[in-house]
Amino acid sequence: DVKVTQSSRYLVKRTGEKVFLECVQDMDHENMFWYRQDPGLGLRLIYFSYDVKMKEKGDIPEGYSVSREKKERFSLILESASTNQTSMYLCASSSPGHLAKNIQYFGAGTRLSVL
Amino acid sequence: GENVEQHPSTLSVQEGDSAVIKCTYSDSASNYFPWYKQELGKRPQLIIDIRSNVGEKKDQRIAVTLNKTAKHFSLHITETQPEDSAVYFCAAIINKLTFGTGTQLKVEL
Numbered sequence: 001d002v003k004v005t006q007s008s009r010y011l012v013k014r015t016g017e018k019v020f021l022e023c024v025q026d027m028d029h030e031n032m033f034w035y036r037q038d039p040g041l042g043l044r045l046i047y048f049s050y051d052v053k054m055k056e057k058g059d060i061p062e063g064y065s066v067s068r069e070k071k072e073r074f075s076l077i078l079e080s081a082s083t084n085q086t087s088m089y090l091c092a093s094s095s096p097g098h099l100a101k102n103i104q105y106f107g108a109g110t111r112l113s114v115l
Numbered sequence: 116g117e118n119v120e121q122h123p124s125t126l127s128v129q130e131g132d133s134a135v136i137k138c139t140y141s142d143s144a145s146n147y148f149p150w151y152k153q154e155l156g157k158r159p160q161l162i163i164d165i166r167s168n169v170g171e172k173k174d175q176r177i178a179v180t181l182n183k184t185a186k187h188f189s190l191h192i193t194e195t196q197p198e199d200s201a202v203y204f205c206a207a208i209i210n211k212l213t214f215g216t217g218t219q220l221k222v223e224l
């Protein structure tokens with residue numbers, strides 16, 4: 001069974017803080033993704049990675065960066081948190097291969113509040 | 116890039132009725148269309164998907180149809196049950212998944 005683990009379920013941070021959201025998967029998946037989920041906006045892709053040390057911008061990368069130093073871990077970084085980054089953050093992973101890589105497995109999410 | 120529109124945003128049905136959620140996509144090159152279900156407080160999970168080389172796929176009470184010409188696809192749930200209550204997301208992919216905005220389905224007793 002695929003397990004995607006996000007380090008925190010809830011986080012409260014102050015404006016201007018540097019925030020790290022961690023995601024680990026245990027299925028040797030090459031592909032990893034970070035989304036944010038907001039009411040009425042669905043799931044929006046922030047960044048994704050198809051390999052170690054590789055990263056690609058998604059649809060809303062502004063204000064975020066990522067790190068993929070190891071295959072199993074994909075970190076989302078908010079360099080200077082702002083109130084408009086208050087949201088639910090979801091990590092996902094998928095296996096390689098032309099068809100299989102399309103199926104994504106999600107973590108439980110981190111609800112971040114920036115005060 | 117790809118754009119996916121999903122309707123309705125909320126849907127309320129009586130238990131036993133059918134529910135239909137519709138999505139349209141913009142890029143004709145999209146070739147994979149999954150549907151995810153997210154129960155309250157839980158992670159999204161894939162419930163069914165369809166690839167561009169087929170027009171319909173069924174899995175028990177759930178079915179998905181795809182009209183490539185019109186660039187739309189739909190999720191059909193028959194004989195709805197209270198446990199079907201959740202948010203449903205459609206998505207389309209070329210090189211990355213683009214999700215719709217979600218449909219809150221409520222099945223009332």
